[in-house]
Amino acid sequence: MYGRYIDDIFMTTDQSIEEMNIQLEKANNKDINIKISTSINTSVHFLDVTVINESGHLRTSIYHKPTTEPYVLPYTSDHPRHIYRNIPYAALLRAARICSNVEDFHSECIRIDMSLLLNKYPAAFITEQFQRFFHLNDAISVSSQLNKDAYQRLHKISLHQSTRREKKLREGP
Template sequence: MLPQEESLKILGEFLQEHHCDRVNEISIDTIIELGRIVLQANVFVYGNKFYRQIIGGAMGSAFTLTLANIFMWKWEKQTLLSKLPTHEIYGRYIDDVFFTSNDSEEKIKRILEKANQFHPNIKLEYHIGQNLPFLDINLHNNNGQLLSSVYHKSAAEPAVLSFLSDHPRHVFRNVIQTALMRAIRYSSTLEVFNIERRTIRLMLLYNSYPSTYINEQFQRFFMKYTSSSSSSQSLLPLITNEQEFFGLREKLFAQPSIKQIQMTKSANTVEIISNVQQNGQTTIPITKIIVKRKNIDKFINNIFIHCVHESRFHGLQRHIHEIHDSFFKNTDYRNIRLIVGHRNNPNLNFQLSRKRPRSSLLKDPSKKCRYTYSNL
């Protein structure tokens, strides 16, 4: 669990080390005080009693996740990074850590046990071996050659979104495209990829995806990323050339993920603010203003409508466009674009669960309501 006060102290150290004396004109002291409010204002009711969280932060909170990453930044800097040679592989996702080493197992254990003494709330459960999972990837040391494949958790597989569920069609396409993308990125050889591709097909069939639909989506995926005619002419698209597979991997690795794009934008924003604070004036914010202007124009020239998706409303999107065109096609508003999107049905368990304590518990018992009567 994240220690609250120590985490806020490390947050201040992190901002100072990265020369962020002010972020969006907010000082470090103010940021820490705001962070303290976020951490210490987490309460819940159980058994007619109020409880306040004193260790850690709210799960799902963007601030808690960021603070945990900053806390682990301090942890890894003092415990592991200084002990590992520069040629070794090291990676961390929040509190999950992976690294390679040619040292003896006894020496590695001593390093990890020393790392467990950093804070009483941070304890590592470590595994040392030639074949280990890290998040959703399986890594194998084959005589000094690092091989990788998709790691399947027994608790989650082979369940994916059922084809019989009431969702827009693009959701099912995304399930297949994402699975294939992950298989290519994680599979270090063509043989490993073909095994994973067959696993994906069986998983989709198990979840009621029609075989023809699977073939269609496989075909679309390989035609998008490969130039070979072998996959486009085959009813069951395959990659038979090892060199073609490696070329496809390099192409997909070069494409940033949505998370990477978001992180790059955030980093650029911090850099812009830092340059403004240090230099007083710079030409970089002009680019930022232009981007904001484009975002504003996007909403001026477009109309967005989002409908809750239901199968019985199939064709509603087309009907809305037809009604829009019948009124505005030959008018001054014809250049305004109508965009109709879908919202998924809300989760029933989430809707029925109680989010707020009973109103009687929220009343201050020391303030009794007094009534005044008068006869007119």
Template sequence: KGIPSETIRLLASIVLKENVFVYGKKIYQQVLGGAMGSLFTLTLANIFMWKWHKELVRRQDMTENANTWHPNIKLEYKIGKSLLFLDVLLTNINGALSTSAYHKPAAEPYVVPFISDHPRHVFENIVQTSLRRAIKYSLTFQSFNDERRYIKSTFLYNGSVYC
């Protein structure tokens, strides 16, 4: 029949919470985790990793399943310090959230050519919208200046007279 689950949980708690060791003729209590080399601690680590891996696989399967719903909508599962969301790049810099404008490589650095026959207000709106986006998405003055320089070079590349 085996040992009841509750007994195993209680024993695991004792092993993890009451772990002491001697170093330099002093007694220390380990307050987090278990003793390295202990067979029981190794078993607990394997159980933890198995459970964590099982959840990771479940999330990846969910993403793959969602990608079958529509041919034009694809989701990506990513782990890292930055995340793309629409046209914003969110970045974790030492625990602080930073945002900046993101430019899709396939679409940039092109805008409506300034030599085209579009009405003048179209070009003015492109400039205003680009600057608004830079202000809105740039969390720091440095990222705003980087984006402003990017906008200027993009407009010059496309023949702008507004720079």
């Protein structure tokens, strides 16, 4: 597996750590202006994702930097109401895309809920927006019980949902 975002690269390999270190050392010596820093482990943070190798299966969850505050747009700020509705929806969609298992998704839902409460979102509003997310994504059973099969469907569907920009590009001018 290989993933790249600008100058960040993630990859998995069947090579031994020693073989990988030799390859990376060769790559590091090719150009003195390019330095490759590595993290070789069964668990790594890549961008905003924690990737864990569990017996050959990759498990992903959202990585939160330890210094990050649980800050979102305060409910008391003066913005159009649709903005507030989109904040929980976008956070839940991000969690469904990144978390590969229902337990990590559930933990992230709790984190989102707490973050919204800390930023003065009314509890009833939060509940309503969570239900809206699960209803629109045909995943009510994920919200009412930790249904692994239903969550896997939600995870796969959310991974393949086009962004607004992708939809516009497909539609053309």
